[in-house]
Amino acid sequence: MRDDxxxxxxxxAAVLWAGVLxxxxxxxxxxxxDSEKLNSETSLGVFLSPGRxxxxxxxxxxxxxxxxxxxxxxxxxxxxxxxxxxANTVPAxxxxxxxxxxxxxxxxxxxxNACNVAGCSSYVESTxxxxxxxxxxxxxxxxxxITYGQVNLAxxxxxxxxxxxxxxxxxxxxxTFIMITNALPVNSVSYSDAGLTVGDxxxxxxxxxxxxxxxLPSNVASVSVPVPPVAIPLPPTNxxxxxx
Numbered sequence: 001m002r003d004d005x006x007x008x009x010x011x012x013a014a015v016l017w018a019g020v021l022x023x024x025x026x027x028x029x030x031x032x033x034d035s036e037k038l039n040s041e042t043s044l045g046v047f048l049s050p051g052r053x054x055x056x057x058x059x060x061x062x063x064x065x066x067x068x069x070x071x072x073x074x075x076x077x078x079x080x081x082x083x084x085x086x087a088n089t090v091p092a093x094x095x096x097x098x099x100x101x102x103x104x105x106x107x108x109x110x111x112x113n114a115c116n117v118a119g120c121s122s123y124v125e126s127t128x129x130x131x132x133x134x135x136x137x138x139x140x141x142x143x144x145x146i147t148y149g150q151v152n153l154a155x156x157x158x159x160x161x162x163x164x165x166x167x168x169x170x171x172x173x174x175x176t177f178i179m180i181t182n183a184l185p186v187n188s189v190s191y192s193d194a195g196l197t198v199g200d201x202x203x204x205x206x207x208x209x210x211x212x213x214x215x216l217p218s219n220v221a222s223v224s225v226p227v228p229p230v231a232i233p234l235p236p237t238n239x240x241x242x243x244x
Contacts, residue, residue, distance in 0.1 A: 044112055044126040048102070052131065056110055057097045058124060060088045065114035071123075072100065073109045075211070082110070105133035105161030105209045133215040134158030136165070136205045141221035150194040151201065151223050157189050159207040159215060166214070167191050170202040174220060177204060196225045 047055045056070070068085040088096055102108055107130050111123040136155040144150035153167065165184035168177040184191060193203075202222045207215035 044110055044124045046110065046126045046129050048129060048131065052102050052104065054100045054102055054108075054129065055097060056100060056112075056126070057095055058112055059093050060096050060114075061093050062114045062121070063091065064116055066116040068096065068112055068114055069120065070098065070110065070112045073111075075107055079109075079111060085112075102129070102131050103160035104131055105159055105207075105212055105215075106131050107212060130212045133162060133207050133209040133212060134160060135215040136207060136218035139203065139205055139218045139221045141201075141203050141223040143223060143225065144192070147194065148228055149196040149225055150192055151196060151203070151225075153191045153193065153203055153205070153221065155189055155205050155218055157187055157207075159209070161211065162186055162207040162209055162215075164188070164208045165191075166206045166208055167193070168204050168206065168217070169193065170204075171199060173200070174202045177202075182208065198225055198227050200224045 043058065045057045047057075049055065060068075065087050067087055070082045070085060071079040072082040073079045082100065083098070085096065085098060088094055100110070107128055109126055109128050111125040113123045114121045135158060137158055138154075138156040140154050142152050142154075144152055164182065164186060165188045166182040167180050167184065169180050170177045180193060181191070191205075193201075200222060201224075202220050204217040204220050206217050209215065
């Protein structure tokens, strides 16, 4: 009789333990159920607009997130936290949008995941965004007032990640350009081209970037080297006077 009571007690305890386990599993936050949909069914879109502003957007398929974590990578560096976005109050699915700023001449990638008290989903990554290098502007070419045959160039540096500058010159009216130097350092804004002879020359400047490619050429600047002025003859010297 005592054995029957003990067996009944064990049976009831097992049933109660199983019920508690089922209840706990069913009532736990389901991050991996809903927020994982963000990873498998949508992507992180990137749109570059004028002014170097990037619009980021993704479709929120989760309905139990508490926040979104947005991270950014520049070049080949590691991802770093960019911002935390609040939970989307619009019922899923819905589009979430935010903005970020970038620099010329760099490569970027973003990623986002959804988080709640149970943890965070896997990340959704954007495609690589390659931002072109900024082209020089305002190129001006002037004759040097002292040194004949020397042209002085000046321009505005709009590049953010250039590796140097290249100067090109045309002597056939702009039909073909030849490189006269590609060794100017970063942040250069001037150059002097000496030893020119009579004729017209057209110049343009390019910002060099081996990561995303070189910039577009600057505006062109023209200059005309005139015929050198006729020099006044030197006065005679060593004049000697003698009686005949």
